[in-house]
Amino acid sequence: GDSVTQMEGPVTLSEEAFLTINCTYTATGYPSLFWYVQYPGEGLQLLLKATKADDKGSNKGFEATYRKETTSFHLEKGSVQVSDSAVYFCALRTQKTSYDKVIFGPGTSLSVIP
């Protein structure tokens, strides 16, 4: 079945370091891909998305490119801040019968230290 795999955390970085969180997926057809972020004690927020191959989603300095050939959607940021400390979920949306189902990866916890 459809699935999402993320690099295991937790990830600890110093402020201004470069961030990469790997995400690969398995899906039939052409899913839409997402990164969601969950700050401590809060719900999920959509960080960025890409709906077709080679699309690049970007928001708040984060970027991810939909790579169909490698079935990947890695999240990157050039310079992380303490405020980026959160759990990041890679997700895909695929068609299931009469509605679209969102499948989440296991999440990667990021801690940024000053």
Place this chain on the structure above:
Amino acid sequence: SAVISQKPSRDICQRGTSLTIQCQVDSQVTMMFWYRQQPGQSLTLIATANQGSEATYESGFVIDKFPISRPNLTFSTLTVSNMSPEDSSIYLCSVESGVSEAFFGQGTRLTVV
């Protein structure tokens, strides 16, 4: 975009009791989704609620344990019945808006003692 309000935001409940979680959306939506996030885990879809019909449950979830109501296009409830400590989780309501995005409420943090 859609703004989703969930109530309560958190609760501590005795085992064997039931809790009903409310989800209110600021616009009319066809589908509403309920997820469970167990401690330190990812999100698992419990069921999909369509207005005017019975909810569709995912494998491993049953209506007797998680009854859902969907009385109109902006509101839904999820009840966690006969709770045990294993039900301690964050429960999230979600809707889809636009072409592909899913929006989430802030979640209900449930602790069963």
